[in-house]
Amino acid sequence: MLMPTDTSDLYEKRKGVFPKAVDGFYRRLKWAIMVVTLGIYWVTPWIRWDRGPYAPDQAVLVDMANRRFYMFDIEIWPHEFYYVAGLLVMAGVGLFLVTSAVGRAWCGYACPQTVWTDLFQHVERFIDGDRNAQVRLAKARWTPSKLARRLAKWSVWLIIAFLTGGAWIFYFADAPTLQREFWSGTAAPVAYGTTALLTATTFVLGGFMREQVCIYMCPWPRIQTAMLDEKSLVVTYKDWRGEKRGSVKKAAAHPGEFGDCIDCDQCVAVCPTGIDIREGPQIGCITCALCIDACDKVMAQVGRPRGLIDYCTQDDADAEKQGAAPRPVLKTLLRPRTIAYLLVWSSIGAAMLFALGARTRLDIAAQQDRNPIFVTLSDGAVRNAYTIKIRNMETRPRPMTVRAEGLPGALLWTDAMAREQARATVDVTVPPDSVAKLRLYAAVPAAGPQRQDFRFVLTATDREGGTASEPARFERPQ
Amino acid sequence: MADDKNPKIDAATGTQFKGHEWDGIQELDTPLPRWWLWTFYASILFAIGYVIAYPAIPMLNDYTRGMLGWSSRGALEQELAARADQVAPIHQAIAATTIEKLAGQPQLMQAAIEGGRAAFKVHCVQCHGSGAAGGKGYPNLNDDDWLWGGDLATIEKTLIDGIRNPGHDATRVSMMPAFGRDQLLTAPQVDDAVAYVRVASRQDKPSAAAQRGATLFADNCAVCHGTDAKGNRALGAPNLTDGIWLYGGDTESIHQSVWNSRQGVMPRWDDKLSPATIRMLAVYVHSLGGGEATLVEAAAAADNGVEGNVAQ
Numbered sequence: 001m002l003m004p005t006d007t008s009d010l011y012e013k014r015k016g017v018f019p020k021a022v023d024g025f026y027r028r029l030k031w032a033i034m035v036v037t038l039g040i041y042w043v044t045p046w047i048r049w050d051r052g053p054y055a056p057d058q059a060v061l062v063d064m065a066n067r068r069f070y071m072f073d074i075e076i077w078p079h080e081f082y083y084v085a086g087l088l089v090m091a092g093v094g095l096f097l098v099t100s101a102v103g104r105a106w107c108g109y110a111c112p113q114t115v116w117t118d119l120f121q122h123v124e125r126f127i128d129g130d131r132n133a134q135v136r137l138a139k140a141r142w143t144p145s146k147l148a149r150r151l152a153k154w155s156v157w158l159i160i161a162f163l164t165g166g167a168w169i170f171y172f173a174d175a176p177t178l179q180r181e182f183w184s185g186t187a188a189p190v191a192y193g194t195t196a197l198l199t200a201t202t203f204v205l206g207g208f209m210r211e212q213v214c215i216y217m218c219p220w221p222r223i224q225t226a227m228l229d230e231k232s233l234v235v236t237y238k239d240w241r242g243e244k245r246g247s248v249k250k251a252a253a254h255p256g257e258f259g260d261c262i263d264c265d266q267c268v269a270v271c272p273t274g275i276d277i278r279e280g281p282q283i284g285c286i287t288c289a290l291c292i293d294a295c296d297k298v299m300a301q302v303g304r305p306r307g308l309i310d311y312c313t314q315d316d317a318d319a320e321k322q323g324a325a326p327r328p329v330l331k332t333l334l335r336p337r338t339i340a341y342l343l344v345w346s347s348i349g350a351a352m353l354f355a356l357g358a359r360t361r362l363d364i365a366a367q368q369d370r371n372p373i374f375v376t377l378s379d380g381a382v383r384n385a386y387t388i389k390i391r392n393m394e395t396r397p398r399p400m401t402v403r404a405e406g407l408p409g410a411l412l413w414t415d416a417m418a419r420e421q422a423r424a425t426v427d428v429t430v431p432p433d434s435v436a437k438l439r440l441y442a443a444v445p446a447a448g449p450q451r452q453d454f455r456f457v458l459t460a461t462d463r464e465g466g467t468a469s470e471p472a473r474f475e476r477p478q
Numbered sequence: 479m480a481d482d483k484n485p486k487i488d489a490a491t492g493t494q495f496k497g498h499e500w501d502g503i504q505e506l507d508t509p510l511p512r513w514w515l516w517t518f519y520a521s522i523l524f525a526i527g528y529v530i531a532y533p534a535i536p537m538l539n540d541y542t543r544g545m546l547g548w549s550s551r552g553a554l555e556q557e558l559a560a561r562a563d564q565v566a567p568i569h570q571a572i573a574a575t576t577i578e579k580l581a582g583q584p585q586l587m588q589a590a591i592e593g594g595r596a597a598f599k600v601h602c603v604q605c606h607g608s609g610a611a612g613g614k615g616y617p618n619l620n621d622d623d624w625l626w627g628g629d630l631a632t633i634e635k636t637l638i639d640g641i642r643n644p645g646h647d648a649t650r651v652s653m654m655p656a657f658g659r660d661q662l663l664t665a666p667q668v669d670d671a672v673a674y675v676r677v678a679s680r681q682d683k684p685s686a687a688a689q690r691g692a693t694l695f696a697d698n699c700a701v702c703h704g705t706d707a708k709g710n711r712a713l714g715a716p717n718l719t720d721g722i723w724l725y726g727g728d729t730e731s732i733h734q735s736v737w738n739s740r741q742g743v744m745p746r747w748d749d750k751l752s753p754a755t756i757r758m759l760a761v762y763v764h765s766l767g768g769g770e771a772t773l774v775e776a777a778a779a780a781d782n783g784v785e786g787n788v789a790q
Contacts, residue, residue: 010509010510011509011510011511011512011514011515012509012512013508013512014511014512014513059777151716202504209513212511212513215511216511216514245699280490303633354507359659368611370609371607371608371611372607372609372610372611372620373617375611375618375620375621375768376618376621376721376722377621377623377721377722378621378622378623378717378720378721378722379719379721380719380720383620383621383767415767417770419622420672436540441767
């Protein structure tokens, strides 16, 4: 096939979106959510949390180097990664729940792409002015004044982007220390790299890509489309009430001929993804509900009831079209599907909380040397060697003893002791929040079965106590 | 395919159909965003730059090597060199510290054990086995029985000079006579001596032959193995009363040993390995469970308990 000379059909030119400022219930809700989510993002790493002298005092810390995850009173070790998996499952089911109940609320309110784009757009309005001024400026030739405005806007964006990318790294190291290191140039290269990368992505995605991310790059709109059903709340233009569109004047001149929509295009003007909601539900609609605010305001001005564009389910839309009353909102939200999601979500949460409360804080693992399996000693006794790992998850050093239960006559010693020091138990002090590894020898008189199963029993000898055991095997020559 | 002159248009989106249809599902010819096209061009540019900079195109006998001169083999060599640079100070420190002093430095000791473990896998496993458990004629290095001594310095000396290494004056030497083959003892006398050794090692009950053998032992064997048959490390003469036999403790094996004698050889290593490697090997062998701590420093280290050994 020859290359077409006109590629205008093959590739879509970017249409500028210049959303107009709007005020109303949903706009204020979005403000509140933006303050809360950005607040959480920027403040969290700086919260201190006292865990005693042996653990970091940062409330939320993903300590990659030492393989620990701290979240307030919870400390996760790598082998407990299933808690993180559980959280991810909860997040997934939570999104199912939210989507089936209130549609793409994640997209419209909480998604970082939405929140940061929103923030960047406010900066844009502050510097360039509202929609009309922005359109004019975009069309204007490059004059010094336009350049100055652009540079000012990009600079503020860049500062926000830098603060965004810079804040991310504080989740992975002690924030005050890392901040000092960062400015003095002594932080790890990965800290600068991550900051630079996230600064760049925030700047580009929030400043320039914006709705293109939602429409072309993000898989979530497609997945959510599959999760919506006819009982999910979506932003709906009530065409049976709005059509046929016409100005107030026309409607006054021809009563009964026109609907409530006065075709003022305010819903289009405020839309951050540049769509027309009156064309029906579509992939570009992130359900930010700003068009509801815009339309309500116009309806109030022309003295018509609010809600020409409103949150509405497909079923309710059909019912309203027939003149029937919509179902109460609570009934829409609480239906078998959402209740099932809620049950799954909360039972995973409850199970994780239970597991967290009941988890052991010490553990022992034993691995027998396989090469050689046994060693005959000069006095005829047989020695087996084991690599013992003792896990102390408390943030204080703990004295413990190890003994071999079910192995009569066994004497234990470590590779740091002489065999003359061998006893029935071995004492070990395990440092706080760590795994102690020791090589343990067990010597038993030669007489006995070729294979003998027993257990290593670990007992904490401090006030709190506690015990753990591990099956092991002792082998002798034939 | 759709008729190009009369394209079918999807009413809902105003987009042209591609013309494919599967069970009533049709594909729309939705235009890609133009910025996507730019990323495509950018990736082409990147590919051109990559081909210029890095090895890329296979030729008949060679390939284009790229202007940066990068190769995976070169990268490996760099990594190995970097690693060698990294461990060089540790090896220098080990080489500069006598093995007696080494025992007092847990960190250096740990490094030496791991270095020795690696070197052992290369140079020693052929005879002593991958687990250092030895075999017939090759001592088990895990146990507490040592022919020439099991403290750090003695093990190191054995490694440096070897045992019965031909043409090396400093090597450890001892020669057990072939009592039977060289007719130093008669066949019945050898049998009696074997019977005595079996009794001395508590494998057999006392017998008349062993009684006769005891006299023979005192006359012929005790000079090296000791009057109590517990051996003599200065001569590498094994302890005949313990439970460990290098060539086997059954009557037949002991008879073989007395009749023909045994002359096990271990090569010297000072002409093949660096002093640091030999020291690390000695430390590793010593750490296998039978190492003897006759030295003050080692005893002090042992008293530190396991805490020096704790690792995450």
